[in-house]
Amino acid sequence: MLKASDFHRGVERLGELIAEARVIVPFTGAGISTETGIPDFRSPGGLWSRNRPIPFDEFVADQDARDESWRRRFAMEEVFAAARPGRGHRALATLYRAGKIPTVITQNIDNLHQRSGFAADDVIExxxxxxxxxxxGCEARYELQWVKTRFDQEGYAPDCSVCGAPVKTATISFGQAMPADEMRRAAEMSQRCDLFIAIGSSLVVWPAAGFPLMAKRAGARLVIINNEPTEQDEHADLVIHQDIGETLGPFVGN
Structure with a gap:
């Protein structure tokens, strides 16, 4: 952890890098959302340490797995519904409105970047x-209330009313292919920016964890902001091991 004086100098240096940059691409992980009340999934004590993740193939093949998956999601609804963008989200939205950030790459599934002011098309999920x-199957969209109503009425997770395939949250599960368009866009933006800021990510989940190094190889400056050290710290131009809200709070605009 940085000493107070080093932390303040780190924030000052971050401000200098932001001012010098033409194109900033943030890459966000669970750490940016923890101050909003949304728990980290991977950390000790996180949701996955208490409940084994349900792989995609198991979800598709087994009605019981689908039922359990949806029970877990409904149990978290109050947490997701109550969450509001934190200081980190609002700081990035400020830079987005200022034209410094064209898009944000995120590993998060909570929709908080959109709620902070990013256009949906400018959030690479x-x-x-x-x-x-x-x-x-057919990728028809369903609102959660539709799923909840059917689940409560029938006692099990519903299938698609169009093609009959299973319906799941619009998230990427273990064993499910990464979204090709989003991966392509993230790679393009990583190579286009001149400042890449990794925020609240442990940088251990591949292939997504490759984007900071991709940006660095393309000539961008790399900043890593995370409570804990990452394996990529040695490659960064600036590393701040501090609370994300505290670090980015000074960049929140009116």
């Missing part, structure tokens, strides 16, 4: 979005 659902 590598792991999807949990605030609505899609058919795994």
């Amino acid at each position: 590598l792991h999807g979005n949990t605030t609505y659902a899609r058919c795994v």
Whole structure:
């Protein structure tokens, strides 16, 4: 952890890098959302340490797995519904409105970047979005309330009314292919920017964790902001091991 004086100098240096940059691409992980009340999935004590993740093939093949998956999602609804963009989200939205950030790459599924002011098309969601659902077959979109109503009435997770395939949250599960368009766009933006800021990500989930190094190889300056050290710290031009809200709070505009 940085000493207070080093932390303040780190924030000052971050401000200098932001001012010098023409194109900034943030890459956000779970750490940016924890101050909003949304728990981290991977950390010790996180949701996945208490509940084994349900792989995609198991979800598709097993009605019981689908039922359990939806029970878990409905149990989290109050948490997701109550969450509001934190200081990190609002700081990035400020830079987005100022024209410094054309898009944000996120591993998060909570929709908080959109709620902070980013246009939906300017949020590259590598792991999807949990605030609505899609058919795994024809990709028809469903609102969560539709799923909840059917689940409560029938006692089990509903299938698509169009093609009959299972309906799941619009997220990327273990064993499910990464979204090709989003991966392509993320790679393009990583190579186009001159400042890449990794925020609240442990940088251990590949292939998404490759984008900071891709940006660095393309000539961008790399900043890593995370409570804990990452394996990529040695490649960064600036590393701040501090609370994300505290670090980005000074960049929140009116």
